[in-house]
Structures are given as structure tokens and as C-alpha cells.
Amino acid sequence: MSRHVRSLLCAYAAGELGEDDARRCAEHCAQCASCSGDLREIREALEVLAPPAVSPSEERDEEFWRAFAAGVEERLPAPRRRPIFAGIAAGIGTFIQANSRPLLAGSGVLALGALAAALLLRPVPPAGTITPPVAAATDTASVKLHDYLRKSKVLLIGVENARAEGGDPVDLSLERRQSRALVREARFLKGQPLDARSARLVGELEKIMIQLANSDKRHDAGGVEIVRSGIRQNNLLFKIRMTESVLDAGTAERNAP
């Protein structure tokens, strides 16, 4: 009798062997009760473990995948920025290296020091100050507000349009996670100098995001309906678009030659 072929049986059962190895397996199994028994068991196991005809990812729609990618991006740490002091120090160092004459180097150091002092001592608006959109568009809060409004809009449209299919409950687990992230963003924005319209809208959105985040998992159709009616009653999508238009107009005005 030829040598046992146990190491080849799985590939043989799955039809993955080349012609020669497959023939060797078949011939051996025809005369070896032990290997043919193993082959039968493996075939039976493979039959039970057959992968589904439709892969799980195909059961998700395009909207889900857009939200998935956006959700990952949202959770990535912000790119590390070079601290201002490091930049100033590096600038001074480079200048000294490039200018060997001490007098010139000294004046350069003084000039760069003055620049650093001007940057550090520039006036900062007190907390709670309402900044007009045009001015707000120039700072980080405005960028974050823009981003927050865009994400909120996508999420709310998704919640509005999510419909149960084939009697299954609406699965909004991803939306709930995103709403929790947006609640955190709203809390950050509320501490920033926003114009009155934006501040009011962020407050309203925060409430609806909290409702969405707290609606029970999967089966709470009632909770989702409350969120939907909140979106409609407060006219949130319209308000988001209006605020975005105002911010965009401010940015365009600022960038105009």
C-alpha cells in the first residue's frame, strides 16, 4: 500500500490539488480504509462549513460603506503638528548657522524673538464672545464647525432615510456610534467662540444626537421615530444648510481679492 496522504486530504476534498497529487490521493484512498474515512469526515465538515452564497459585506448598502469609511477617519488621531516653540527655535538655529557673523546673527535672533513675542502676546478673544461668521471662518473652530455640520447632515439624512427591509428591524448601531462622537464634538464647539446662529444650531443638534445615541439597540423603532420627528420639527437639515451657506459666504468674502 502507498504512503498515507493525510496532509493532502483537506486540499483534495476542496478540489485544490494538482492532477498528480489528486490521482495519488484517489488511488490511496481506494485501498486505505483509514484515509478514506478521514476523507469522508473532512468532506462532511467542509459541507457544513460552506461559506454563505452572499458575503456579509454584500448585505450592506453603499450608504453603510460611506459611513463606515467616514467613521474610521473620524476616529483617527489628528496629524501631529509641529509645536510653535519648536518652529521658532528651529528658525533661530538655522539663522545662526547660516549667518556666521555674530552681529548679524544677534540682530536676527532679536528679530525672530520679537516675532515670537508678537505671536504669543496677540490678543485672544474672551470665552463666550460671539464672533461673526466671516471672522470665525478664519479660525480652527470654524473649520471644526464646518466639519461638524457636514457630518451631522450626512448622519441625519441617513437616519431619515433608513427603512426596515423584509420585516427586519432598522439597524442604526453605526449611526448611534457616530452620534456619540458628534455629541463630543458639539461639546467642544460649545466652548468655542461661535456666532449666535451656529451656537443655537449646535445646541439643537447636540440634543438630537443624544436622543439618537440613547435610543435602544436595534429593536427600538419608537426611539428612532422620535429622533426623526425631532429632525423634522426643528427643521434641522434646513438650518444646517442655511448655516453652511452663511459660513461659505463669509469664507468667500474673506478670500476675495
Added chain:
Amino acid sequence: MVRPPQAGHDMPAADERQLISRARTGSHEAFRILVERHMKHAYNVAFSFVGNHDDAADVAQDAFVRAYGALPSFREEAGFGTWLHRIVMNLAMNRAKRNRARSAREVDTAEGAHAAEGPHGDDIRAHIERALHELPTLQRAVVILRTMDGLSTRQVSDILRCSEGTVKTHLFRGLKKMRAKLEFLQEDAR
């Protein structure tokens, strides 16, 4: 059958290497492209271990976030897809273990209720999952990756960092155990 994207599992293509290098310097845009390329496959792999959509989405997202954080240590010896696959698999196995521990009591109760009726429909999936989770870790990983995710022996050996011979041995033993554990399903079907 879930087939991995080729570019992901072979050595990374030139443009993928470029994306990885940009993502390493903090480009979210580059990383997003990598996410879009690999997200469906990562999701399917996660699903094959955890068995439900909610956890699969969670695990796959976590895997990408971790992969981003670990990019500086990614040495590109294997493809990005293989490396990511390893991260997804580890997270998914941990999640499945946690879920099982949490729901052990519920499963026992449900089993008692179904025993008289015999396994049908979704129960079969639950029995398969249970049998899979009773396998030793490496055997479980090999069985899932080879049979449910449809990866080749070489791909599985890359992901698990073991020889192809080890993969074959674990698959053989794992399938035999699975068949023994699930024999009653076959008998019921006859």
C-alpha cells in the same frame, strides 16, 4: 465565498506602498483610500469570526484605527491586506470570546429549549459557531480562514506566521473535530 482582494494579500502594489507611506506621515486622505480598498474584506473576515453585523462593523473599524496607529511598525514584509487581516482576526477572536463568555448562560437556556425540536435554520449557524469556538485557537483560526474566508494555505500561513505544513495539520485536525461535533446535524438532515 469571501475572496481577499489580490493587491491586499500579495506584496503591496506600488501605489499601495505610496499610500502607506503618505498615511505614515499623517495623511488621513491616503489612509481613507486604503480603508475603502480593504473595508469589505476586513468586514467579511470579522463577520466570519463574530457572526453578526454589529460586531463585524465594530471590529473592522477598530482594526483600521489600530492599523493606522501601528503603521510606523508595519515593515511591509507581507502585504497591507495580510497585515490588516491579522489585526482583524485577533480583534475578532477577542470579541467572539468576550461575547461567548457574556452570553454563555443564554446559549445554554436556548439550547435546552431547542433540543426537543432539533436544529433548524439559524440554530445550525449557532451550532457551527459554538463548535468552532470549542476548537483550540490556532485550529479555529485555520478552519475559519481556510474554509469560510476562502484563503489559500500560503495566505493563512502568512497571516498566522506559521509554516504551510502547520496550517495543513491544523486544518485536518480542526475539520475532523468539527465533523465530530456537528455529526448530529448531518444525521438530522438524513
